[in-house]
Structures are given as structure tokens and as C-alpha cells.
Amino acid sequence: xxxxxxxxxxxxxxxxxxxxxxxxxxxxxxxxxxxxxxxxxxxxxxxxxxxxxxxxxxxxxxxxxxxxxxxxxxxxxxxxxxxxxxxxxxxxxxxxxxxxxxxxxxxxxxxxxxxxxxxxxxxxxxxxxxxxxxxxxxxxxxxxxxxxxxxxxxxxxxxxxxxxxxxxxxxxxxxxxxxxxxxxxxxxxxxxxxxxxxxxxxxxxxxxxxxxxxxxxxxxxxxxxxxxxxxxxxxxxxxxxxxxxxxxxxxxxxxxxxxxxxxxxxxxxxxxxxxxxxxxxxxxxxxxxxxxxxxxxxxxxxxxxxxxxxxxxxxxxxxxxxxxxxxxxxx
Amino acid sequence: xxxxxxxxxxxxxxxxxxxxxxxxxxxxxxxxxxxxxxxxxxxxxxxxxxxxxxxxxxxxxxxxxxxxxxxxxxxxxxxxxxxxxxxxxxxxxxxxxxxxxxxxxxxxxxxxxxxxxxxxxxxxxxxxxxxxxxxxxxxxxxxxxxxxxxxxxxxxxxxxxxxxxxxxxxxxxxxxxxxxxxxxxxxxxxxxxxxxxxxxxxxxxxxxxxxxxxxxxxxxxxxxxxxxxxxxxxxxxxxxxxxxxxxxxxxxxxxxxxxxxxx
Numbered sequence: 001x002x003x004x005x006x007x008x009x010x011x012x013x014x015x016x017x018x019x020x021x022x023x024x025x026x027x028x029x030x031x032x033x034x035x036x037x038x039x040x041x042x043x044x045x046x047x048x049x050x051x052x053x054x055x056x057x058x059x060x061x062x063x064x065x066x067x068x069x070x071x072x073x074x075x076x077x078x079x080x081x082x083x084x085x086x087x088x089x090x091x092x093x094x095x096x097x098x099x100x101x102x103x104x105x106x107x108x109x110x111x112x113x114x115x116x117x118x119x120x121x122x123x124x125x126x127x128x129x130x131x132x133x134x135x136x137x138x139x140x141x142x143x144x145x146x147x148x149x150x151x152x153x154x155x156x157x158x159x160x161x162x163x164x165x166x167x168x169x170x171x172x173x174x175x176x177x178x179x180x181x182x183x184x185x186x187x188x189x190x191x192x193x194x195x196x197x198x199x200x201x202x203x204x205x206x207x208x209x210x211x212x213x214x215x216x217x218x219x220x221x222x223x224x225x226x227x228x229x230x231x232x233x234x235x236x237x238x239x240x241x242x243x244x245x246x247x248x249x250x251x252x253x254x255x256x257x258x259x260x261x262x263x264x265x266x267x268x269x270x271x272x273x274x275x276x277x278x279x280x281x282x283x284x285x286x287x288x289x290x291x292x293x294x295x296x297x298x299x300x301x302x303x304x305x306x307x308x309x310x311x312x313x314x315x316x317x318x319x320x321x322x323x324x325x326x327x328x329x330x331x
Numbered sequence: 332x333x334x335x336x337x338x339x340x341x342x343x344x345x346x347x348x349x350x351x352x353x354x355x356x357x358x359x360x361x362x363x364x365x366x367x368x369x370x371x372x373x374x375x376x377x378x379x380x381x382x383x384x385x386x387x388x389x390x391x392x393x394x395x396x397x398x399x400x401x402x403x404x405x406x407x408x409x410x411x412x413x414x415x416x417x418x419x420x421x422x423x424x425x426x427x428x429x430x431x432x433x434x435x436x437x438x439x440x441x442x443x444x445x446x447x448x449x450x451x452x453x454x455x456x457x458x459x460x461x462x463x464x465x466x467x468x469x470x471x472x473x474x475x476x477x478x479x480x481x482x483x484x485x486x487x488x489x490x491x492x493x494x495x496x497x498x499x500x501x502x503x504x505x506x507x508x509x510x511x512x513x514x515x516x517x518x519x520x521x522x523x524x525x526x527x528x529x530x531x532x533x534x535x536x537x538x539x540x541x542x543x544x545x546x547x548x549x550x551x552x553x554x555x556x557x558x559x560x561x562x563x564x565x566x567x568x569x570x571x572x573x574x575x576x577x578x579x580x581x582x583x584x585x586x587x588x589x590x591x592x593x594x
Contacts, residue, residue, distance in 0.1 A: 011590060066591055071428045073587050091434040099432050106429040110349045119341045122334065123433050 001207045002045040002068070002175070007077035009038040009063055009231075037063040039231045041077070047174075050201065050208040052222030052239075056323050059228040061211040062101075065177045068209065069099040081175065095124060098173035102180035105160065106167055107152050113163040114148045117170060124171035131170065138166045142196055158189030165196065178210045182217055194220050215316040227322050235322055239315065246322060247313040249274070250292045252285040254299050254308045261303035273298060335439060343446050346413075350448030360449040364408070368460065371397050371523060386527025391467050392555060396525055398457075398464040399484055400547035404522075405457035406488035408450040414442050415495050422585075423508040425592025438582060442492070468554065476554060483550035483567065490571045491522065491546050496578050503585030522546045542570035 015031045016022050038060045045051055053061045066072045068079060070086035070093065079086055084093035107116035114135075121131045139145045142162040147155055155163065161181065168176070178197070182190040194217060201208065201221075212218055218225060219239065227235040235242075252274070256262045265283060269276045273295040274287030287295040292310060299305055375397055379390040388396065418441055421427050430437040469477070498515035502508070521537050526544035529537060537544045545567050553563045 066428070069432050071431050072589060072591055089431065089437075094432055094434040097432070099429075101428065104426075104428060108345060108349075111345055115341075115345060115348075119338070119345070122338050122341060123435055125334070 001047045001049070001082060002043065002209075003078075003080045004041055004043040004068070005078045007038055007041040007043075007064075007067065007079060008036070008075045009060075009067060009072075010075045011035045011037055036231045038067070038074075041228075041231075041233050043226065043233070043236070045207055045209070047207055048205040049224065050210065050222050052218035052225040053209060053211040053228065054218060054225055054319055054323065055211075055228035058230075059323070060231040061228055062179055063231075064228070065099065065101075065179045065209065065211060069097060069177050070094065071099075095171065096173055097175040097177070098168040098171070099177040100164060100168045100179065100181055102161065102178075102183035105152070105164060107160075107163060109153050110151060112149045112151055113144075113155075113167070116152070116163075116167055117148075120167055120170050126171055134170050134172070135166070138169060141199060142166065142192065158185050158192070161185060161189070161193060162196075165193070169200065172204060174206055176206050176208045178208060178212075180212055181210070182212060182214055190214065190216065197221055215319065219315060225319075227319060229323055242315060242318050243312050246318045248288060249286045249313065250289055251311045251313060252283075252287055252292065252295055252299070252308065253311070254283045254285075254303075255306040256281050256283055257304040257306050265299070265303055268302070270298065335435070338435065338439075339443055342444050346446035347448045358449075360447070361452050364405070364450065364453045365456065368401050368457070371401065386525045388525060388527065388555075391464075392551075393525070395461075395464045395468065395554075396547060396551040397523075398461040399480075399551045400487075400522055402454075402457045402461045403484045403487040403491065403547050405450060405454040406485060407491050409447050409454045410488065411442060411492035411495075412450070413445040413447045415492060415499060417445070418496075418499050419502040419510040419512070420508045422502045422589070423506060423592075425590075427589060428591055431586070431589075437586075472554060476560070479560075479564075480550050480554040483553060484547060486567070486571070487546035487550055490542065490574060491519070493571070493574050493578050494519075494541060494543065497574065497581065500578065500581040500585050503581075503588045519543060522548075524548070526552065538566060539570055539573065542567075542574060545570045 011034070012032050013035050014026070015033050016026050041060075041064065043051075053064065055061050063072070067074050068081065068086055070089045073087045081093065082096060084090050086093060107113055108119075117131075117135060120126075121128075126134075135148070139148060142165065144159055144162045144166070147159050147163065152160060152163065165181070181197070182193050185193065197208075197210075198221060200206075210217065210222060223239055224237065225235070225239050225242075226233055237245075256265070259281070262278060262281060262283065266276060266278050269285070273291050274285040277284045277286075283299075285295055285299075296308060296310065299308065372394065375385075375393050376390070378385060379393065383389060385393060421441065427437070427441070430440040433440065465477070495512075495515055498512060499510040502510040518541060521541070521543040526534065526537065526548040529544070534544075538549075549563055549567055553560060556563065
């Protein structure tokens with residue numbers, strides 16, 4: 001469905017010294033730097049698959065989305081999406097995909113969403129009956145029926161994103177690029193958008209690429225993730241594999257009944273079972289995955305434990321580590 | 332074609348709803364353009380107080396020429412001006428993104444999406460002015476020639492927009508939010524002068540490289556001539572054809588270079 005091979009994108013950026021003197025100097029001599037926005041990206045997606053694209057600001061997520069949706073050209077490399085090269089901008093391709101950018105609006109600011117939808121009906125040549133059925137269906141799920149005839153600029157951010165989602169999905173695209181669809185939304189609106197995307201996927205099974213800074217979006221929607229760091233793909237795989245590959249330890253937390261046991265554990269806990277930290281009557285142990293059961297057994301046998309909890313390391317922490325550290329790529 | 336006309340119908344509808352929300356701007360633009368029209372007539376009428384012929388045209392002919400370029404200008408202002416005004420800003424701020432993902436011509440989108448509803452009233456006024464100054468010629472000139480004259484003026488308005496685009500399209504490379512609009516505005520004054528006043532290099536220049544004279548002056552000449560219709564028509568076709576090819580090439584190359592804007 002989506003096949004990306006050796007994709008590169010470089011931008012030539014003018015670097016200006018600060019202040020008026022810098023501007024004057026730049027009139028005569030300009031310093032340019034070449035920024036590698038994407039380097040040798042390879043990616044394959046099957047029909048109906050969804051992948052979460054993660055990375056810090058400037059990692060290349062949006063650039064990749066823009067190339068795949070045909071907005072900008074690549075510098076080199078091949079992209080094949082349903083037999084199309086996106087930047088050929090063939091109408092067949094443009095009819096079958098949709099892009100939603102959380103930071104940009106496609107609906108007309110001074111007009112109600114319904115007017116914008118009617119324009120899109122004409123652009124995508126959507127059949128009259130299908131169009132009104134889609135509006136009815138999507139606006140009901142997103143609970144924005146009352147907002148369809150209010151000027152876009154008078155809607156809240158959450159409502160605007162919901163009507164933008166409707167606008168992007170009216171023509172039932174087979175491929176959807178979602179670039180930070182929940183950015184700036186409150187928790188409740190984020191949940192609604194996530195729930196909607198989930199239900200939409202269940203019903204229409206589109207292929208999706210989602211970028212987000214919110215791990216909740218990714219964890220809830222994407223079984224597979226790719227992590228970009230400074231334009232390079234450094235991880236591509238199942239979200240569940242992240243723990244196995246990157247989280248060497250698990251976290252044990254125990255409530256200890258008395259102070260004596262707590263002191264005993266702090267001095268006698270075997271170091272090969274993990275590193276120990278104390279806080280009031282709670283004990284935290286970061287234990288190697290293979291030793292975690294031994295560590296738990298040791299605790300239960302050597303102290304009066306009220307409550308014991310074994311946790312995986314937070315996904316967001318692992319992702320953050322991968323995004324920040326330099327190292328080998330993982331496929 | 333029908334699909335694009337239907338899309339344009341939506342653009343008109345949207346633009347009208349939008350324009351009527353801003354009443355002051357709506358009336359101010361009408362006032363501003365009427366002053367511009369009066370100044371143009373005043374200018375030539377002053378000159379004709381000192382001469383009876385200018386570039387081979389008498390005052391009656393010159394008034395028709397002024398009415399012709401006012402009509403072309405009003406049509407351009409109504410249909411294209413707002414779009415060309417926003418074009419460099421859209422490129423600079425990466426607002427072309429959504430247009431490029433839609434299964435319609437993005438050039439059509441950026442050229443026609445916003446109709447200046449407040450200029451539409453000016454277009455009606457300009458049509459009335461043109462009709463008034465055509466009266467002395469209506470009985471003497473064949474109907475087909477008058478119809479062709481009107482069509483050539485409408486084409487002139489489009490040609491004006493396309494010449495303007497040549498000065499705006501470099502924003503794909505410069506990234507500025509004005510392009511070379513200022514150079515265009517300095518040069519486009521040629522549209523307001525009859526081509527007959529130019530000779531030699533300048534005449535060739537304004538008929539080929541920057542064919543401003545093809546916008547209103549040549550259509551007016553087409554109306555007055557009895558023998559040169561074909562050569563005038565051919566000149567307009569060649570002059571504007573070159574402009575369209577340049578715009579097409581710049582647009583294609585520009586899109587290749589479009590870098591959008593960071594999110």
C-alpha cells in the first residue's frame with residue numbers, strides 16, 4: 001500500500017546573523033546551511049495498517065507526511081503509494097487520500113463548516129446521498145451536529161478539529177495522514193478524537209500514518225510505531241517490543257509494614273537483583289527483567305509486605321530515551 | 332469544465348457572504364475605485380485641451396480606450412486581485428498545502444477562490460461607463476467587432492493577472508511575502524496608456540516581453556481598425572501565449588521548489 005525506499009529530503013536554509021547589521025550583511029553575502037530533514041527513510045505499510053510516527057520537534061515527522069501526501073517533493077528516493085508517486089499529484093491519488101494537519105485548517109474561517117463541506121462535495125464529486133449520510137453519521141459520532149452551521153472562527157479549538165476531521169473524511173479516503181490531530185486539545189477533546197479515529201478505523205479500515213506528541217494517542221491507536229531522530233528512522237516495530245528491546249529493567253514498588261524491615265532491606269538487598277530506593281515506608285527496586293521474580297520473592301520472604309506492584313517502564317520514557325540518545329537503528 | 336464552473340459558483344457564494352460581513356471595507360473600495368476612474372478621464376481630457384489627436388486617436392476614441400482599461404481593471408479586481416494579493420503570503424506561510432492535496436487544479440484554486448464582491452459593484456459601474464463611451468461607435472462598427480472587442484477586454488483582464496503572476500511566482504525561490512509586486516506595479520501603468528504613444532524598442536517591449544498594451548490598448552485598436560483585425564488578433568495570441576508559457580513553466584518549477592512551512 002505504502003512503500004518508501006531510501007527517501008531523503010534536504011532543505012537549504014539561509015542562516016542570518018542577529019540584528020540589523022546581520023540583515024545588512026545578508027544583503028551582500030548569505031550563509032546557507034543544508035539541513036537533512038530526512039535521511040534514507042524506508043517504510044512499508046500494508047493495507048489497513050496504522051503506524052504512529054514519533055520524534056522530537058524537527059525530527060522530520062511532518063516533512064515525511066508532506067512528502068507522502070504530495071505537498072512537497074523529496075530530494076531523492078522512491079515512494080510508491082497504491083501505484084502512485086505522491087508528488088505527481090495525480091487526481092486518482094489525491095481522491096483516495098486525505099491529510100489532516102492539527103496546526104492548519106482547510107475549512108474557510110469566516111463560513112460555517114457546512115459551506116466548506118459542500119465545496120468539498122464538489123471537489124471530490126461525492127454523490128448527494130453519500131454526502132448527507134456521511135455528514136449525519138460523522139457529526140453524530142463527533143457530537144457536532146449543532147455546530148455545522150456556525151462560522152468556523154466562532155467554534156472552540158476542539159470543535160474546529162472535529163469539523164476538520166469530518167472535512168477530511170467525507171470522501172472516505174483509503175489513506176489518511178494525521179499530523180498531530182490532538183495538538184492543543186483538552187483531555188476530553190483528545191479522548192473524543194481518539195475514540196472517533198478508533199471507531200472510524202473499525203468501520204472503514206483505512207491505512208493511516210499518525211504523528212503525535214501525546215503518547216496516549218500512540219498507545220491507544222498504534223500497535224506499530226516508527227521513531228525519527230534528526231531525520232533518521234531509529235526504530236520501526238511493534239509498540240509492545242519496545243519494552244523487550246529497550247527497557248532492560250522492570251520496576252517493583254512495595255509498601256513495607258514496619259521500619260525495621262525497611263532498614264534491613266536497604267542494607268541487605270542483593271545488588272544482583274536490582275538497585276533499591278527508599279521513600280517513607282515505600283521501597284522501589286529497578287530490577288533486571290530476568291531477575292524480577294527473584295527480587296519479588298526475596299522481598300516477600302524477608303519483609304512484611306502490605307502491597308507489591310510490578311510495572312513496566314513508562315513507554316513515554318523509553319521513547320524519550322530513544323529519541324534523545326544516539327545509537328544504532330533498530331528495525 | 333462544468334465541474335470547475337460549479338466550484339466557481341461556490342467561490343462566488345462564499346466570497347459574497349464573507350464580504351457582506353465587513354460593511355465599511357465593502358463601501359470604501361467602491362469609493363476608492365470611482366476616484367481612480369475619474370482621475371483617468373480627467374488626465375486625458377486635460378491633454379486634449381492642448382491637442383486634437385494623441386497617438387492617432389481623437390478624444391472620443393481616447394475616452395473609449397480609458398473606459399476599456401477601466402472595464403478590464405474592474406474585471407481583474409473583481410475576479411483575480413484578491414487572489415494574487417494573497418498568493419505570495421500563502422507561499423510564504425505554507426498555506427498552499429491543502430490546495431495541493433485536492434483533486435482539482437491548484438492553479439485554479441489559487442487564482443479563483445476569492446471573488447472581490449465589493450469590486451463587483453465597480454464592475455457594473457465600469458460596464459455602464461464602457462457602454463456609454465461605445466455609443467458613438469455602435470452604428471459604424473460591425474457587431475462581431477464589438478463583441479470581439481469585449482471578449483478581448485475580458486481576455487486582457489486575465490492577461491493582466493498572468494503578467495502579474497510572472498512577478499509573483501519567484502516567491503517560490505525568494506520566500507518573501509511580496510514577490511516582485513512593486514516592480515509590477517511600477518510597470519503596469521503602461522496599461523493605462525495607448526500603445527500608439529510608444530515607438531521603437533519600447534513599443535516592441537510592451538507588445539512582447541511585457542505585453543501590457545495587449546490588455547486594453549490593442550483591443551481598442553481592434554475596434555477602430557477596418558483592415559488589421561487579423562494581425563492585431565495574431566499579435567495578441569502570440570504576446571499572451573508567451574506569457575502563459577512562462578507562467579506555466581514557473582508554476583511547475585515553483586511547485587517543485589515549494590517547501591511549505593514548518594508546523
